[in-house]
Amino acid sequence: MADWKRGLRSVLYPAYEARVLRRMPANLPQHVGVMLDGNRRWARAVGRDTAHGHRAGAANIEPLLGWCDEVGIGVVTLWLLSTDNLNRPPDELEPLLEIIEEAVASLADQQRWRLHPVGALDLLPAATAERLKAAQEATREVDGMLVNVAVGYGGRREIADAVRSLLLEHAERGTSLEELAAQLEVDHISAHLYTKGQPDPDLVIRTSGEQRLGGFLLWQSAKSEFYFCEAYWPDFRRVDFLRAIRAYALRDRRHGS
Numbered sequence: 001m002a003d004w005k006r007g008l009r010s011v012l013y014p015a016y017e018a019r020v021l022r023r024m025p026a027n028l029p030q031h032v033g034v035m036l037d038g039n040r041r042w043a044r045a046v047g048r049d050t051a052h053g054h055r056a057g058a059a060n061i062e063p064l065l066g067w068c069d070e071v072g073i074g075v076v077t078l079w080l081l082s083t084d085n086l087n088r089p090p091d092e093l094e095p096l097l098e099i100i101e102e103a104v105a106s107l108a109d110q111q112r113w114r115l116h117p118v119g120a121l122d123l124l125p126a127a128t129a130e131r132l133k134a135a136q137e138a139t140r141e142v143d144g145m146l147v148n149v150a151v152g153y154g155g156r157r158e159i160a161d162a163v164r165s166l167l168l169e170h171a172e173r174g175t176s177l178e179e180l181a182a183q184l185e186v187d188h189i190s191a192h193l194y195t196k197g198q199p200d201p202d203l204v205i206r207t208s209g210e211q212r213l214g215g216f217l218l219w220q221s222a223k224s225e226f227y228f229c230e231a232y233w234p235d236f237r238r239v240d241f242l243r244a245i246r247a248y249a250l251r252d253r254r255h256g257s
Contacts, residue, residue: 017239024071024242025249029202031075032068032245033217033224036061038208038232045232051095056234058103065113067241068145075146075198077118079216083154086123097124101131104149108135113144118194119153120161148195155218162192162219195220203248205241207233225251 036057043053061078068076080100086093108115117132124132132151166188170180190196200220204213209230213221227244229236 017242024246027249028071028245029073029225029248031077031199031201031203032073033077033079033201033204033221034064035079035204035206035214035216036233037206037210039234041208042232042234050092051099053234054096054099058099060234060236061103062107062110063238064236064241065107065145065147067238069112071242071245073145075148075201077148077150077195077201077217079150079153081119081151081153082215083120083123083152083157084215086152097128100151101128104132104135104151107147107149108138111139111142113139113147114142115139116146116148118148118150118158120157121152124152146198148198150216153194153216155213155215158194159189159219161194162189165192190219193219200224203227203244205229205244207231207236207240225253 039053039057040050041053042056043050046052064078065076080103081096085096088096104115107113115135115138117129117136121129121132128151132149135149167180169192195217200222201217201224203226204216204221204224205227206212206214206216207229209228211228213226217224225248227247229240229244231237231240
């Protein structure tokens with residue numbers, strides 16, 4: 001890109017962002033889920049290896065959380081690694097896990113947000129699971145936005161884990177399957193999800209132009225609004241975020257109907 005175009009954008013974008021922020025409607029989402037998609041395609045587009053794309057994506061997480069703080073969002077869920085991703089070749093998966101570990105540790109060091117790992121931690125390497133748990137413990141008392149870090153996460157796996165947990169709980173109580181079937185309600189399963197006790201996401205953002213859910217927060221997103229952004233995750237900017245929030249605020253929500 002020519003230097004004059006960069007210079008023009010550096011002047012125009014802050015002014016445009018400020019204008020969008022000033023005109024933001026009042027009904028903002030309280031829980032935003034973000035599918036951080038497109039790191040590998042971004043890396044190919046700039047002629048770099050996959051690990052470089054993941055590092056660039058990791059570097060964009062802290063700015064995103066700052067933007068969320070700026071507009072008063074209470075809960076953010078970041079999908080960093082799916083259960084399907086765990087089947088990638090070791091030469092790609094191991095560097096990715098290391099990048100995720102470092103990114104989460106860096107967020108914990110900030111002491112600005114409460115970190116909560118969500119996912120099948122038992123499927124992760126022990127060292128990765130321990131670092132995620134350590135980040136959660138280190139931020140347990142932080143009075144800030146709750147950030148769910150979805151690593152080794154799959155929506156179907158979460159629902160299966162929730163049902164398994166529910167069955168085990170009632171088995172310990174001596175409840176028969178017939179009794180459980182007779183009294184089972186939707187809220188009983190919700191109470192065993194990874195995000196139990198949290199509000200469901202109002203808005204789910206997916207970057208990279210893909211327009212599918214891919215298994216992200218399958219149960220919780222039944223009434224969510226969705227926003228699909230063409231930018232690859234490393235290129236996702238504050239103005240893109242503000243546009244997503246504004247688009248949500250201007251919608252006439254029907255809550256799944």
